[in-house]
Amino acid sequence: MTIRAEQIKLATTRSPLWTVAGVVVLSLGLAAIQGSVGSLSIPVEPERAATGVATFGVPVLMILAALSVTGEYRTGMIRATFLAVPNRTRVLAAKAVVAAVFAGFWTGVMTVASALTVRAVGSERQGAQLALSQPGVWRTVAAITLYAMLGSVLAVGLGALIRHSAGVIAVLLLLPFVVEPLLGALPQIGQRVGPLLPFTNANAFTEVPSLRTVSMWWGPVGSLAYFAAVVAVVFAVALVDVNRRDP
Incomplete structure (x- = not known):
């Protein structure tokens, strides 16, 4: 019943519609650019075709997940x-x-659509690795979908802890796009701290080209486990906080 109530809340607002529209534009727009301006003789890897989804689409969906919590605190509906x-x-x-199911569904759809867009816009050589029969495509779909689902759970946890829309949006945007790249680029410190940053590990797992400049201490599976552990800790702290504080 509780899940159904949250589904109704999500379906009766305009935010999901505009969010999905933004994800579609960002994901397919960047995929089309790659197919139209890239080298006609170099194949586009599945993870590169999905750069728009992982780099821009997932953060947008995470913000929506966070707003599902902070919006209720702002209006008093909580x-x-x-x-x-x-x-x-x-x-x-x-x-x-x-939030995780919503983000996972649309991320998976847009990752497949990005591969098909590059094949449609680019040359036959560019789309050689993007046929839906290629296992690499489905590995990328699964990886980015899992990243989006875990990221949404993280966003809900942060929303419950911060409780202010502007604050949680700042964290979700500044951490992966500003704070982590800067820390990773610092001499000496970057190689020590970089492999412990959550979104750096998420990017390493998806293998999507990113701003990551550090060498990881473990492979993609280890990066996934680390990011999942960070999500679990943040969500657990949020549960404790929600149960102890007055709404």
Whole structure:
């Protein structure tokens, strides 16, 4: 029942519609650019074709996930939510599940669509590795989808902790695009701290070209495990905080 209630909340607002539209434009737009301006003789790898999805689409979906929490605190609706469902752990878990499924679905769709867009716009050589029969395409789809789902759970947790839309949006944008690249680029410090940064590990797992400048201590599976552990810790802290603080 709690999950159904969160689904209804998501379906009755305009935010998801505009979010999906933004993801479509960013993902397919960058894929079309790669197919039209890249070298006609060099194949485009699946992870490169999906750069727009992972780099821009996923953060947009994460922001939507965070706003599903902060929006209720801003309007005071969270009081009615906790009155209807006193189990706050169940409420936050339901928000995380709905956000993760929504983000995962659209990320998977847009990753496949990005590969097809490069094949349609680019040359036959460019799209040689992007046929849906290629296992590399589905590895990329699975990796970015999993990243989006974990990222949405992280965003819900951060939203519950910060409780202010501007604050959580700043964290979700500054951390992967400013803070982590700067830390990774610092001499000496970058190689020590860089492999421990969450979004750096997420990017290493998806293997999508990014701003990452450090050498990782482990492979893609290790990076996934580390990012998942960070998500689990943040969400667990959010559960404790939600159960201890007044709405």
